[in-house]
Amino acid sequence: VRSYRQYCAVAKGLDVVGDRWTLLIVRELLTRGPSRYTDLRNGLPGIATNLLADRLRELERAGILESEVAPPPIATTLFRLTRRGHELEPVLHAIGRWGGQLLAQPAEGDTFQTHWLALPLRLHLRDQNPEGPPITIQLRTGDEPMLIETADGAVTTRTGTAADPDAVLEGPPETVVALLTGQVGLTDARARGLTYQGDPEVFRRLQPRSSLASFPRTAK
Amino acid sequence: VRSYRQYCAVAKGLDVVGDRWTLLIVRELLTRGPSRYTDLRNGLPGIATNLLADRLRELERAGILESEVAPPPIATTLFRLTRRGHELEPVLHAIGRWGGQLLAQPAEGDTFQTHWLALPLRLHLRDQNPEGPPITIQLRTGDEPMLIETADGAVTTRTGTAADPDAVLEGPPETVVALLTGQVGLTDARARGLTYQGDPEVFRRLQPRSSLASFPRTAK
């Protein structure tokens, strides 16, 4: 919460969102939508509970989120991003693009939650055939099942299961990440433990765009 | 330096550049180019010298910058960004875009250095007449004079003075920021203490692009 006291746009931004955990809280709210305190805590393994409470207060004061007592049947307080909070999405995308290259060598002991894929999925995937029928792909790779859906050329994600998906994608997170970011193809991904059921055409419609641009091979 | 231990691109990125001061060090190297230790310290008022040394070590280990002993006449070590370090520019731009809105109400006691404008200038300004003759605008607003130059449609900045600039822009930092981001026009800026010498056409060629998109009026 300590300010850099510099009249500089970057420094001013970091004054607000530069503290530890802050941007990950925004990540949670961005990917899961309005959330309860407990759900936020579950999505942020390792955070101290008092720290989460502190951050939520600070972020509310800064106008990034607002808390609201939801009526029954929810009957609890929900935290939701304000407009200003949603405007942080490009920041998260930029960091995620840069940090995504570090996922190639997964560190031992890292935790993983499926919904953390939502942001990169929306960023990397495009429907190559917007005119085609809507498709639904069931993703099973972490703690909770997720769905990748297309509608009018846009790709959306949400947690849940579909009764009759067009394809089912299942495998370890590293392989799913490598596949969805375009680092490996379906055949290579199969060799890495991925199973794919369904018409390959379905997946082909979701080609990762500009995989080289988003994951440049850096020499150093 | 403590890792979030999450298999998530955003968390992995923040593991490396999420520590206090880290992104501001990158800002310095991005705007000033290869720099000496002392110049970095001067560009980061408030940083403890041991902390700067620590960060530089960590960033070098992370492959973001490299130090090099420059031969005479420099005869000192220079710190320069690697390719991987330069790839952080979109992150800084995203944060700067978001944080720029906080510059509207300058806090009392903030420090200011002219070269902090370099990043937003490159981001916001475009030469509307790339075919025209190259132009040079002398900017005098902070501790050191700067130059805004156009070449082949691109806008570049550097510190220094020109013998015969096409225009001279002088005034308090807040006014310069408001003008260059398109929040106010030349006439309004004059009322706020800005002086402009030279052909107004020269400045008009550097219209800030999509000022609304980069500085949306947020309700909350």
Place this chain on the structure above:
DNA sequence: CAGCATCCGCTTTGATACTG
């Protein structure tokens, strides 16, 4: 249970002084 607040030990940071 959801939503915190309190306490405590450890780590990080900030300010200053000092050195090759």
Place this chain on the structure above:
DNA sequence: CAGTATCAAAGCGGATGCTG
């Protein structure tokens, strides 16, 4: 110039307890 050394203060992580 380019750091290291020292130390107090602040921030963080982990455990636990309290309240509706």
